[in-house]
Amino acid sequence: MTSIDAIVKQIKQLEPLPQVTNRVMELVQDSRSSMNDLAKIVGFDQALTANILKVCNSAYFGLNKQVESVQQAIVYLGMDQVVDLVLMFGASRNLNAQHKGYDLGAGELWKYSVSSAILARELALKLGADNKQLIFTAALLKDIGKVVLQQFVAESFRDINELVAHQGYSFREAEKEILGIDHAELGGLVAKQWNFSSAMVEIIENHHLSRDVDVPGRDTAIVYLADLICMMMGIGVGSDGLAYRFHKKVVDDLGFSTKDLGEVIAGFGAKYEEVEALVKQS
Ligand SMILES: [Fe+2]
Incomplete structure (x- = not known):
């Protein structure tokens, strides 16, 4: 029997997020931040700067002029796209790996996470939400707990699956029952250890609406719906498959x-290809 402590201890096995990621996350939540602020922060990270310049100078953009600074890159790509890249x-090193416990091959959790993030942002835009970058980031990182929990899920898969297949548990509820903690809760602990904002922690730990509240915050509900759409489209469906609860009222209350x-679903494919092309250039 694995103790919760033993699982939580494994958080430190994650690749730490580059410092610049946290600073950029803070920056986008500050409405006074400028292009120069972003350039300064990104400029401190050499590897990231090199990657962003490489993306800009790739054949994908076909610019006739060499982009040589982060400032120029922000002018060409726009602040939002540079923030997305950062x-x-x-997130890619943690999410890109294979996650055997969930039967996800290399790159699958990454694709799922990026897809959720794109969908969440599009939904946020439809609702006129002004914190779309927070929603994008939370959706991108919501399943970070799976990266840690997957090895324990693999060890106890038979017991977890028994509850899901024969006793009406959702996959998350079965994780909690068998392991004492589920991937959403664990993701919340990761987010706290990584000093994410309380808004981010809230969304990550409640992205399956597991807490006993009838009315989650709107941002959490948006990320939840984005996740549902991904699952329905069959993206990132692993051993946990579609075994999650559908909260109709929460979805209805969003008012889409x-x-x-x-429109969000129809526009998704092109947006995903654009992001994939960008990331591939790096
Ligand atoms: Fe999840």
């Missing part, structure tokens, strides 16, 4: 029309 580079949701 966050995705930061069928047309809105249709």
Whole structure:
């Protein structure tokens, strides 16, 4: 029997997020921040700077002029896209690996996370939310707990699956029952250890709406819905498959029309390809 302490201790086995990632996350939550602030922060990280310049100078953009500084890169790509790149580079090492416990091959959790993030942001935009970058980041990192928990899920898979297959548990509830902690709760602990904002911690630890509240915050509900859409599209579906609860009222309360949701889903493929192309250049 694995103790919760033993699981929590494994958080330190994660690749730490580059310092620049946290600083950029703080920056985007400050409405007074400027392009220069972003350039200064990114400029401190040589590897990241090199990656961003490489993306800009890649054939994908076909610029006729060499981009030589982060400032120029921000002008060409725009602040939002540079922020996305910083966050995705930061998260990729943990998410890109294979996660056997969830039957996810190399790159699958990454694709799932990026897809959720893109969908969450598009949903946020439809609602006119002003914190779309926070929602994007929270959706990108919501399953970070899986990276740690997967080895324990693998060891206890038979017991977890028994509860899911025969006793009506959701996969998350079965994780909690068998291991004492589930991937959302564990993700919240990771987010706290990494000094994320309380808003981020809240979304990550409650992204399956596991807490006993009827009305989660709107940002959490958006990330939850983005996750549902991903699962319905079959992205990142591993051993936990579709075994999560559907909270109809929460989805209804967000107030999306069928047309809105249709547009978000229809636009997703092109947006994902754009992001994938960007990341591949690096
Ligand atoms: Fe999850």
